[in-house]
Each structure stands twice: as C-alpha cells, then as structure tokens.
Amino acid sequence: MKQAANIIREVKKAVIGKDDILIKVMEVILAGGNILIEDIPGVGKTTMALAFSKAMQLDCRRVQFTPDVMPSDITGFSMYNKATGQFEYKQGAGICNLLLADEINRTSSKTQSALLELMEEHAVTVDGITHKCPQPHIVIATQNHIGSAGALPLPESQMDRFTVRLTMGYPSMENEITMLRDRQGANPLDYVEPVATEYDIMDMKAQVENVYRNDEILEYIAALVNETRHNSFIKLGVSPRGSLAISNMAAANAFLHKRDYVIPDDVARVFVDVCAHRIIMNPQARMSNISADDILGDILNAVSQPSIRSKK
DSSP states (O other): OHHHHHHHHHHTTTSOSOHHHHHHHHHHHHHTOOEEEEOOTTSSHHHHHHHHHHHTTOOEEEEEOOTTOOHHHHHEEEEEETTTTEEEEEEOTTSSSEEEEETGGGSOHHHHHHHHHHHHHSEEEETTEEEEOOSSOEEEEEEOOBTBTTOOOOOHHHHTTOSEEEOOOOOOHHHHHHHHHHTSSSOGGGGOOOOOOHHHHHHHHHHHHTSBOOHHHHHHHHHHHHHHHSOTTEEEOOOHHHHHHHHHHHHHHHHHTTOSBOOHHHHHHHHHHHHTTTOEEOHHHHHTTOOHHHHHHHHHHHSOOOSOOOOO
16 A cells, blocks of 8 residues: 555656546556546646656556557567578567557557457467566556547447546646646656556555455445446446456555455445446437436445445
C-alpha cells in the first residue's frame, strides 16, 4: 500500500488536480487490466501515462494511431536473415511494460484486431509463434469522442477488454494556473522520481490477487451484473469478463484502503467505471436521454448490499 501511495505521489507532480483519476489508474494496474481514456485532446492523458511509467521504471512505448498503422507495427514481424538463413522475430511496439495507444479509434479494424490478444493474453502471435510481453503489462489507450473527424467506434469485443473507461476533463481554474506556473522553464515530468520497480508492481499485484472475496461479495457482484442483462433500457449487458473485472478492481480498491478483504463499498465504488463502457443502451434509452451511468446508478441503489463492513 505504501509503495502504491508513493507512485501516486510522484505522478501528482506532473498531473495536477486529478487525484481520483490517478487512484483509479493505480487500481487498474494492480488489478492487471487495461485503461481507456475518452476525452478531448490536451488534458494530460499522455503526460499521465508517461509519469506512471517513470515512477514505476517501466518500459513505455507510444503509438500514434492513424489509418496507415499496420498490425505488424504492434505485434512485430519475422524478417529473413540472409547470414543465418533463418527468419528472425523483430519486436513490435506492443512488447513492452506500458503501451500508450494514442487516439486508438483512428486506425483500421485490422490493426484493432491485432490488439485483442495483446490486451487479453499479454502476448502476440506471429507466424504461429507466441511471444510473451514483459510483466507487468498495461495498455493505456486514448479515444476521441465518436463524431470527431476520422474517429470510428471500437468493436464491443475490444471495449470489453478495457477494465475501465475514464474521463479526465478540463482542470479547474486554480489547477490550470498552477499548471501554467509549474511549466515556466521546466517540464514537470522531469521531477517525477522512480519509486518502484516492475518487481514491486508484481508483488503488489500478487497481494491484490490474494485479497479475500467471500461468497456474499461474489453473489453481490453476480446480482449487479445480472440486473444489467435484464434491464429494459439495456440492449447488451455486462459480460462474464466484466464480472471478473469488477471483482479484481474491488480487490485493488480494498488493497489501497489497507484491507485484505473486500466489502460491498469496494464493489460499489468501481461498478460504474468498470461497466459503463461495456453495456449498450437501446433506442428507447437514447431517445429519453438516459445515460449508462444513470442506469448503473439505479441498479446499485436497487440491489441490496450484503451486511459486511470494515473492521475497526
């Protein structure tokens, strides 16, 4: 827990006034997931990803997605070596600890499909040979709002592989003034100090995996997810992959709150962020201006929490 707090403290040097977002990103990293950030340009998405990679001493690579980016740019490719008479694998950008996929919804569907195995299995397969990514492995992707020039909607199968979808939003006026002051003659990223290694991250991930979730918590998660599948405003509910993501994120939330067991509040805190991008609303909901967050909030209120509380 102390190690995670140190990482967040360092990232805050470069990202001003977005503490709640940084905590959620840290939870996703500890839960072994991927992050989708949907926002307008210029609000610090890239800076945040670079700050996390620096604080954790991770190998970070950035790909600016455009229509001409090829699948092999992500997965790598085999090249014939005339001297040895053999084909040799050349790594793609995806073989790293942290892949920053910028404007992910501007590239072709063929390139999008190359990301599926990378995000789910943390590996790529080229010419029938599977190449594992170093651990930890995280994909942080940014997405333009649908309707922006050149932007295409991501397929449901890919959206389901993102653990959460977050929005950073504009800074407050006070935080923007602080940002302007801090960037006079310096880059705040230069002040971010490495305070952890990949071994520390893997150790914390192992602790999160061992956070206890009793049957009542699992039944609560299943009940919430089941409601998304039978709601009159929802066309496509949360998948079993989403159920696992809720469980893992709740465990990470408990870990950051210095507990080795999950309580219902942990589930409630992560439920909307994990599920909002996984459900598809029907036309009736869209015509009534009912958002995914609204429906999920109603589901949280309707499903009774088990009576498990934090130990004093």
